Amino acid sequence: MPELKMQDFNMTAGVMHRMMFAVMTGALCCTGAMARDARCEITSSGRVVFNRICDFQPDGRDGSFSLSPRNGAGALYGDILSVSVSVISPGLAEVRGLTRAGINSRWGQARRSQSDPACWAGEDFRVCAR
Secondary structure: OOOOOHHHOOOOHHHHHHHHHHHHHHHHHOOOOOOEEEEEEEEEOOEEEEEEEEEEEEOOOOOOEEEEOHHHOOOOEOOEEEEEEEEEEOOEEEEEEEEOOOOEEEEEEEEEOOOOOOEEEOOOEEEEEO
């Protein structure tokens, strides 16, 4: 294996700036849509546990999304940092909650409400984002 010398690693400032710009531009263009404010409501076992403005982050073009505290501050409620609704087929989604401990807990499947399309209802939960 050939020995590498220090001059092999030297870069001009211009080359380094162009590389950094390319990396940053690629990261910005490909991270997806930015989060926006939404009126969020989460119900668990028939009880409203969260009802206020939160960050709504679309995830792809199929209607999937995640909810997190506004401006990333704290938890949505209890130990739940974020909730994701991942569409698996039209009108059907898989819902999960990420906890402070880093556990991505499966809440279960949810069906999109026909009376309120902003809501997804599972066996013992409901997630709405307007």
